[in-house]
Amino acid sequence: KQEVTQIPAAxxxxxxxxLVLNCSxxxxxxxxxQWFRQDPGKGLTSLLLIQSSQREQTSGRLNASxxxxxxxxxxxxxxxxxxxxxxxxxxALTDSWGKLQFGAGTQxxxxx
Amino acid sequence: AAGVIQSPRHLIKEKRExxxxxxxxxxxxxxxxxxxxxxxxDPQFLISFYEKMQSDKGSIPDRFSAQQFSDYxxxxxxxxxxxxxxxxxxxxxxxxxxxxxxxxxxxxxxRLTVL
Numbered sequence: 289k290q291e292v293t294q295i296p297a298a299x300x301x302x303x304x305x306x307l308v309l310n311c312s313x314x315x316x317x318x319x320x321x322q323w324f325r326q327d328p329g330k331g332l333t334s335l336l337l338i339q340s341s342q343r344e345q346t347s348g349r350l351n352a353s354x355x356x357x358x359x360x361x362x363x364x365x366x367x368x369x370x371x372x373x374x375x376x377x378x379x380a381l382t383d384s385w386g387k388l389q390f391g392a393g394t395q396x397x398x399x400x
Numbered sequence: 401a402a403g404v405i406q407s408p409r410h411l412i413k414e415k416r417e418x419x420x421x422x423x424x425x426x427x428x429x430x431x432x433x434x435x436x437x438x439x440x441x442d443p444q445f446l447i448s449f450y451e452k453m454q455s456d457k458g459s460i461p462d463r464f465s466a467q468q469f470s471d472y473x474x475x476x477x478x479x480x481x482x483x484x485x486x487x488x489x490x491x492x493x494x495x496x497x498x499x500x501x502x503x504x505x506x507x508x509x510x511r512l513t514v515l
Binding site (some may be wrong): 320322324329330331332333334337377379383385386387388389390391392393 | 431433435441442443444445448450455456458488490492494502503504505506507508509511
């Protein structure tokens, strides 16, 4: 059974610093990996999707890498801003019907 | 751009009552997923539909049932509600079978509170 882990559970950085969020998964046979942002009590906003054949994806200040062999993905957020404060979840697609296995998330606080 | 629509956004029910949650996928998306997120927990997959047929099933209680209609909207029916059913229920949609590489787009969720 696929297990997805995110460490650390919480992270606080001053504005302007780069953020590095880690996601690890136990079964390397994934179809893709998605990163989401969730504000308190709100829905999930998809940030980046990395296909299993890709090594990284970029969107603006966000860059996500994927290393299937080591079971790891990393989300980098450059030049963090207070508006980046949220919980970030990664989710692995591990079956052909689209069931996502989520990590518990990393709660990020960016202080002005 | 159109997003996934869920209704109602908030729902308060008593124990043993019934609740129906609705999901309207992004236009031309034919796959719908339901997830449950308990307080302080990560989302857990409940059930999915592709072309109106159930395609996968997760840890969904027997008290829950769901279906996808001809217009691709989906409904999650929950009976004999328990306190532990209080959670945020998400619907997501994707444009294909949800298999190789399809991105899932999530709705804002329905917050169900069972008293």
